[in-house]
Amino acid sequence: MTATSSPRRKRVVGLGGTFRQASSSERIVRAVLAECAAMGAETTMFDGPSLARLPHFNPENPARTAEEQALVEAVRGCDAIVIGSPGYHGGYSGLVKNAVDLLEDLRGDARVYFEGLPVGLVVTAAGWQACGTTLSALRDVVHAMRGWPTPVGIAVNSVEQRPFGPDGALADDGIARAVRAQAQQIMGFAFEVSTEVSAGGLA
Ligand SMILES: Cc1cc2nc3c(=O)[nH]c(=O)nc-3n(C[C@H](O)[C@H](O)[C@H](O)COP(=O)(O)O)c2cc1C
Numbered sequence: 001m002t003a004t005s006s007p008r009r010k011r012v013v014g015l016g017g018t019f020r021q022a023s024s025s026e027r028i029v030r031a032v033l034a035e036c037a038a039m040g041a042e043t044t045m046f047d048g049p050s051l052a053r054l055p056h057f058n059p060e061n062p063a064r065t066a067e068e069q070a071l072v073e074a075v076r077g078c079d080a081i082v083i084g085s086p087g088y089h090g091g092y093s094g095l096v097k098n099a100v101d102l103l104e105d106l107r108g109d110a111r112v113y114f115e116g117l118p119v120g121l122v123v124t125a126a127g128w129q130a131c132g133t134t135l136s137a138l139r140d141v142v143h144a145m146r147g148w149p150t151p152v153g154i155a156v157n158s159v160e161q162r163p164f165g166p167d168g169a170l171a172d173d174g175i176a177r178a179v180r181a182q183a184q185q186i187m188g189f190a191f192e193v194s195t196e197v198s199a200g201g202l203a
Helices: 024-038 048-052 066-076 094-106 128-144 173-188 192-200
Strands: 011-016 042-046 080-086 118-125 154-157
Touching: 011 024, 011 048, 011 066, 011 094, 024 042, 024 080, 024 118, 024 154, 024 173, 042 066, 048 094, 066 094, 080 094, 080 128, 080 173, 118 128, 118 173, 128 154, 154 173
Parallel strands: 011 042, 011 080, 080 118, 118 154
Antiparallel strands: none
């Protein structure tokens, strides 16, 4: 008889959203996480209120609150990330940027920042222009952090589209398809890529 060990479940961390009770960016990140969970992932969400409890990141202060440690450790141990932001003044929000800046703590790790990780991106904005500019800005950030933005990025116009029905479930077929496709890309990502890049270095 051959012993087989089942692979551990992939860990997917979501972060994003706003202070608003029914934050659309948060709900869509949660929808992506739910699809990942349906495909076997273990998921953890850091929503708007939890990101708001993080102090302003100060590179000269090594002290970390329990909340800061929780976010850093979750990302340190994860296999994929989903980041969601509203479009604020044509870019992503300060709340999300502060959380991303804290992940500077991963710079000295064997796996630096988001190296080798698929990163799903979600944006909601009141207009198409900010949908595009904010998604593009987030992609740049993920590249800077050595992550791999999934080909499917989700941009929702919160004035023209109604992603959720009264029961709280995704009610827009197009958005539901994008959510599923992004989750599939996250879960199907070839994790070997990171090992090769780490081993061979970058030319
Ligand atoms: C401070 C602020 C700035 C905003 N700037 C823009 C903007 O430049 N372009 C845009 O289309 N929508 C803008 N919006 C609208 C939000 O992007 C939109 O309502 C978004 O769906 C809110 O996300 P949430 O539901 O997660 O809170 C802004 C909203 C706020 C509060």
